[in-house]
Every structure is written in structure tokens, then in C-alpha cells.
Amino acid sequence: MVRALYMDDSYLKSWNAKITSVKDGKFIILDQTAFYPKGGGQNWDEGYIIKDDEKFRVVYVGKFSGEISHEVDKSGLKEGNEVSCELDWERRYAYMRYHTASHLISNILYRRADAKITGNQIELDKTRMDFSMIDYSPEKLKAYVDEANEIIEQNLPITVDYMSRQDVLGKPELARLAVGLPKNIKEFRIVRIGDIDEQVDGGTHINHLKEIGKIEVIKTVNKGKNNRRMYFILK
Numbered sequence: 001m002v003r004a005l006y007m008d009d010s011y012l013k014s015w016n017a018k019i020t021s022v023k024d025g026k027f028i029i030l031d032q033t034a035f036y037p038k039g040g041g042q043n044w045d046e047g048y049i050i051k052d053d054e055k056f057r058v059v060y061v062g063k064f065s066g067e068i069s070h071e072v073d074k075s076g077l078k079e080g081n082e083v084s085c086e087l088d089w090e091r092r093y094a095y096m097r098y099h100t101a102s103h104l105i106s107n108i109l110y111r112r113a114d115a116k117i118t119g120n121q122i123e124l125d126k127t128r129m130d131f132s133m134i135d136y137s138p139e140k141l142k143a144y145v146d147e148a149n150e151i152i153e154q155n156l157p158i159t160v161d162y163m164s165r166q167d168v169l170g171k172p173e174l175a176r177l178a179v180g181l182p183k184n185i186k187e188f189r190i191v192r193i194g195d196i197d198e199q200v201d202g203g204t205h206i207n208h209l210k211e212i213g214k215i216e217v218i219k220t221v222n223k224g225k226n227n228r229r230m231y232f233i234l235k
Contacts, residue, residue: 002068003032006045007189008160010096010204014086017049021067025075028056029067034087037063041102041120042095042203047087051077091124092204097234098122100158100193100205101212102129104151105232107197108144109133110173118227126218126233132226141230145217155210156194163190168200175200 002020005012012034021029028049035058038044044061049072056072063069077083099122109115109131119130168174168181168188175181181188181200191201193209206212213234221229 001066002030004068005032005034006036006204007202009034010092011207012087013089014084016082016084019077019079019081019083022077022079023069026072028070028072028077030070030083030085033061033068033070033085035061035068035070035085036092036095036204037061037068039063040201040203042099042122043124045087045092045095047085049077050084050086051081093206094124095122096204096206097212098127099203100209101148101215101232101234102127103191103197103199103201103205104148104193104209104212105129105145105215106131106199107193108147112144112147113140115228126231128229128231130223130227130229133228134226136222136226136228138220141220141228142217145215145232148215151196152209152212152214154194155208156196157208158205159192160205161190161192162187164188174198 005015015034017030017032019028020031035045047058048055049058056074056077058070059073060071061068102120106117113133115131115133117129117131121128165186188200189202190198191205192198215232216235217230217232219231223229
């Protein structure tokens with residue numbers, strides 16, 4: 001199994017690795033990687049795999065049969081190669097800020113309106129969140145986002161821990177997704193915001209809330225019975 005370095009250090013920008021597999025000349029598996037694979041509403045990381053000063057651009061990262069696969073823009077890398085890797089940090093950091101902001105908003109929606117997240121998509125310039133909320137109004141949503149911005153000013157730390165499946169099942173508030181917990185996983189990664197929030201999550205996050213900036217809602221959509229959608233940007 002590939003060692004996913006981003007799980008414990010979202011700020012790791014460069015590292016060394018060994019190529020354990022090459023498929024069709026351009027699909028690369030490393031023994032360890034900080035490139036985040038597409039999943040959980042967060043897009044993949046980009047950057048470079050470097051061998052003897054030659055750069056191979058990473059254009060897509062996905063997870064297939066439990067392995068993290070890196071698609072590069074040209075052939076030339078071989079199994080057994082010792083390589084160095086570099087993240088496109090600006091791209092990654094944007095996703096980190098938006099992902100943590102999504103956690104903060106989902107915490108408030110859950111506490112104030114018993115709302116669960118039914119879908120989300122984090123982009124480089126905005127994020128979409130879908131959620132179930134019975135007693136909905138744009139005014140209430142604005143108040144929740146205002147509360148999130150007030151909490152950001154506290155600059156609470158974001159930390160990572162791990163918890164057994166049994167312990168997570170005993171705390172249903174840890175899993176905010178309407179679809180519930182993935183099956184066949186024995187240990188879950190928990191992302192905490194100070195002492196106000198903890199969620200099951202496998203994505204990348206900032207270290208302190210003020211790195212988010214300010215959350216601004218740009219659009220809300222009432223999608224029918226209890227189904228809501230919001231788009232927000234960070235300023």
C-alpha cells in the first residue's frame with residue numbers, strides 16, 4: 001500500500017519516493033506520496049515527479065483498488081526509479097482553505113439546523129455545498145455563515161487524529177454525510193477544529209482558521225423538498 005503522506009502533513013510540499021509500478025508508460029505508483037487523489041468532493045493535486053533533473057508533470061491523481069495512481073504528461077519513468085516530487089502548492093493550498101471552511105459551515109448547519117451534507121464540490125475559486133434542511137430560509141443561512149466568520153476570528157487550530165470504527169459508530173455526529181460511513185474501514189481519520197468540531201475526513205486542511213479568510217455566499221438554491229444548495233467563495 002502507498003503511504004499517503006498528506007494524511008498527517010497537509011503542508012508537505014516536496015519529498016522523495018521510489019516508483020513501485022508503471023502502467024502504459026504514464027500511470028505511476030509511488031511507495032509514498034503527498035499528492036492528493038480526487039475524492040470526497042476535493043480535486044486531485046498537480047505538480048511534478050522529477051528524475052535526474054527531468055520533470056514529469058502530474059496531471060491527474062486517482063485512487064484505484066486502494067492504490068494512489070499518478071498520471072504524468074509523458075513516458076520515461078521506470079519501476080524502481082528513485083525520484084523527487086513537488087506539489088503545485090498554490091493549487092493545493094486553495095483546496096485546503098476551502099475544505100476547512102466547508103467543515104466549519106457543516107458544523108454550524110448540523111448544530112443549528114440538524115442538517116446533513118448530501119454533496120459537495122470544492123473548486124479553486126468557489127465551493128458548492130448541498131445539504132438537507134427542513135426549516136430553510138436565505139436569512140437563516142446568512143446568519144449561519146456570519147457565525148462561521150466570527151468563529152474564524154478565534155483562529156482555532158485544526159488537528160488530525162485517528163479513531164476506531166467502533167468508537168466512531170458511538171459518535172454519529174462525527175459523520176456528517178447523509179450516505180453514512182464507508183464500509184470495511186476499521187480506522188478513521190478525524191479532523192478537529194479546536195474543541196468545537198470533529199469529523200471523519202480524509203482530505204487536506206489548513207492549520208489555523210484565520211488562513212481561511214472570510215466566507216462569502218454568492219448563491220443559494222432551493223432544490224425542492226428539504227434539499228438546499230449554496231455556493232461560497234473565500235476572500
